[in-house]
Amino acid sequence: MKYSVVIVEDHILLSQALSGLVNGFEKFKILYICKNGKELLTRFKDPKNIPDVVLMDINMPIMNGIETTAALKEEYPQVKVLALSVEEDEKTILKMLRAGAKGYLLKDTEKSILENALVEVQETGFYHTKSVTSLLLGSLNPKKEDTIALKDREIEFIKHACTEKTYKEIAGEMCLSPKTVEGYRDSIFEKLNLKNRTGLVIYAIKNKIFTP
Amino acid sequence: MKYSVVIVEDHILLSQALSGLVNGFEKFKILYICKNGKELLTRFKDPKNIPDVVLMDINMPIMNGIETTAALKEEYPQVKVLALSVEEDEKTILKMLRAGAKGYLLKDTEKSILENALVEVQETGFYHTKSVTSLLLGSLNPKKEDTIALKDREIEFIKHACTEKTYKEIAGEMCLSPKTVEGYRDSIFEKLNLKNRTGLVIYAIKNKIFTP
DNA sequence: TTTCAAAAGGGGCTTTTCCCCCTTTTTACA
DNA sequence: TGTAAAAAGGGGGAAAAGCCCCTTTTGAAA
Numbered sequence: 001m002k003y004s005v006v007i008v009e010d011h012i013l014l015s016q017a018l019s020g021l022v023n024g025f026e027k028f029k030i031l032y033i034c035k036n037g038k039e040l041l042t043r044f045k046d047p048k049n050i051p052d053v054v055l056m057d058i059n060m061p062i063m064n065g066i067e068t069t070a071a072l073k074e075e076y077p078q079v080k081v082l083a084l085s086v087e088e089d090e091k092t093i094l095k096m097l098r099a100g101a102k103g104y105l106l107k108d109t110e111k112s113i114l115e116n117a118l119v120e121v122q123e124t125g126f127y128h129t130k131s132v133t134s135l136l137l138g139s140l141n142p143k144k145e146d147t148i149a150l151k152d153r154e155i156e157f158i159k160h161a162c163t164e165k166t167y168k169e170i171a172g173e174m175c176l177s178p179k180t181v182e183g184y185r186d187s188i189f190e191k192l193n194l195k196n197r198t199g200l201v202i203y204a205i206k207n208k209i210f211t212p
Numbered sequence: 213m214k215y216s217v218v219i220v221e222d223h224i225l226l227s228q229a230l231s232g233l234v235n236g237f238e239k240f241k242i243l244y245i246c247k248n249g250k251e252l253l254t255r256f257k258d259p260k261n262i263p264d265v266v267l268m269d270i271n272m273p274i275m276n277g278i279e280t281t282a283a284l285k286e287e288y289p290q291v292k293v294l295a296l297s298v299e300e301d302e303k304t305i306l307k308m309l310r311a312g313a314k315g316y317l318l319k320d321t322e323k324s325i326l327e328n329a330l331v332e333v334q335e336t337g338f339y340h341t342k343s344v345t346s347l348l349l350g351s352l353n354p355k356k357e358d359t360i361a362l363k364d365r366e367i368e369f370i371k372h373a374c375t376e377k378t379y380k381e382i383a384g385e386m387c388l389s390p391k392t393v394e395g396y397r398d399s400i401f402e403k404l405n406l407k408n409r410t411g412l413v414i415y416a417i418k419n420k421i422f423t424p
Numbered sequence: 425t426t427t428c429a430a431a432a433g434g435g436g437c438t439t440t441t442c443c444c445c446c447t448t449t450t451t452a453c454a
Numbered sequence: 455t456g457t458a459a460a461a462a463g464g465g466g467g468a469a470a471a472g473c474c475c476c477t478t479t480t481g482a483a484a
Contacts, residue, residue: 398444
C-alpha cells in the first residue's frame with residue numbers, strides 16, 4: 001500500500017508536474033491537488049480525503065501555507081505537512097515550522113531529495129536539511145525579535161503611509177486627527193528603529209505589510 | 213520522431229517535474245535541462261544540443277530569460293522559445309515577446325495547455341493565449357510609455373532615495389551638490405508623475421530599480 | 425471602584441521636502 | 455565651430471515631516 005499525498009499549490013502547471021513526479025515514487029501516490037488552503041480544508045471534511053502527507057506551498061492566494069498548516073495542526077494533527085517554497089527568508093521558514101510543518105524544502109531541490117524527504121517525514125515524523133536545522137538552532141537563543149508587535153490600527157496606518165498621501169490625508173481616511181496619526185508614526189519609528197517615512201515604506205514591503 | 217525540448221529553469225524541482233510532464237507528451241521529449249541562460253548558450257556550442265523548442269523561465273540568476281531569448285534570436289533563430297513564467301506584469305511579457313519568444317505561458321496553466329502550446333509553437337511558429345494577444349494589440353497604438361528614459365545617474369539617485377538618507381546625504385555620496393540632487397528629484401517627479409519621495413520608492417520597487 | 429496604562433489629541437519648534445524660477449558649465453551634433 | 459540642450463548648481467519660500475513634551479479620554483485589570 002502506498003502512502004497518500006495531497007499537493008496544495010496555486011500554480012497548476014507545477015502542481016501537475018509535481019504530481020507526476022510523486023506518482024513515480026515507489027512508496028507514494030497523489031490523492032488529489034488543491035489550489036489553496038481553503039480548498040484543502042473543504043476537502044478534508046470527507047475523511048476519505050485525508051492523506052498521510054500534505055505537500056504545501058507557502059505563497060498562495062485565499063489562504064496561505066502558514067495559516068493552513070496552523071489549521072491542520074489544530075484539527076488534523078496526524079497529517080504531516082511538508083512545506084515547499086521558493087522563500088528562503090528566515091522569518092517565513094520559522095513561521096512555517098512553528099505553525100507545525102514537519103519539514104521545509106526549497107523548490108530548488110532534486111527530485112531524489114523530494115522522495116527522500118517524503119520517506120523521512122512519513123516514517124520518522126520529520127525531515128530537515130542541514131541549512132534549516134542550523135537555522136532552527138540559531139533561532140533558539142535570541143528568542144524574541146520576530147514580528148515586533150504592531151497593532152491593527154498601526155498596520156492600517158503603515159499601509160496608508162506607503163502611498164503618496166500626506167499624514168493629514170491619511171488622518172482623514174482613518175477618521176483620526178492628524179496629530180494622532182503623527183503619534184502613530186513617531187511610536188512606530190521608535191519601535192522599529194526607523195528614521196523617516198522612506199524607511200517605513202521599505203520596512204513595510206520587506207515584511208509584507210504592503211505589497212507594491 | 214519526437215521534437216526535442218530543452219528546459220531552462222533555475223528551480224530544479226520544477227524543471228525535473230516539468231521534464232516528466234513533457235516526456236509524457238506524444239510528440240515531445242526532453243533533451244536536457246539547464247539552470248540558467250549562460251549554461252544554455254554553453255551547451256549550444258555543440259550542434260547536437262540544439263533543440264526544436266526551448267521552454268524558458270524568465271526569472272533566473274546569472275542570465276535571465278529575456279537576455280537569453282534575445283541572444284538565441286541572434287544566433288539560433290530557428291530555435292523556438294516558449295516563455296514560462298509567474299510574471300503577469302505587462303512590461304515583462306512585452307519585453308520577452310520583443311526579445312523573440314514565440315509564446316508566453318503562465319505557470320498557472322493546465323498541462324494540456326502546455327502540450328497544446330508546444331504543438332502550436334512547433335507546427336505554426338507561435339502560440340498565444342487570448343490574454344497575451346489582446347495585450348499585444350493594446351500595446352500597438354500607445355507606442356511609447358514603456359520604460360521611461362531614466363539616465364544612469366538618475367537611476368543611481370533613485371537607489372539612494374530608497375534609503376533613510378536625506379537628500380543632503382545622498383548628495384554627499386554622489387559627490388554632487390544638494391541642489392543638484394534636488395534637481396534630479398524634481399525632474400524625476402515630473403517625468404514619472406510622482407508627488408513625493410514615497411511615490412518614488414514605490415515606483416522604484418515596482419520597476420525593479422530597487423529591491424528591498 | 426480605584427488605578428494605571430494605552431490610545432487619542434495637541435502645541436510649538438526644527439529640519440527636510442517640495443516647488444518655482446534662475447545661472448553657469450558641459451556635451452553633443454548639425 | 456556655433457548653438458542648443460542637457461547637466462550641474464543655486465535662492466527663496468511654503469508645506470510636510472519629524473521631534474519633544476504635554477493633556478484628555480478610555481478601557482481594562484486589581
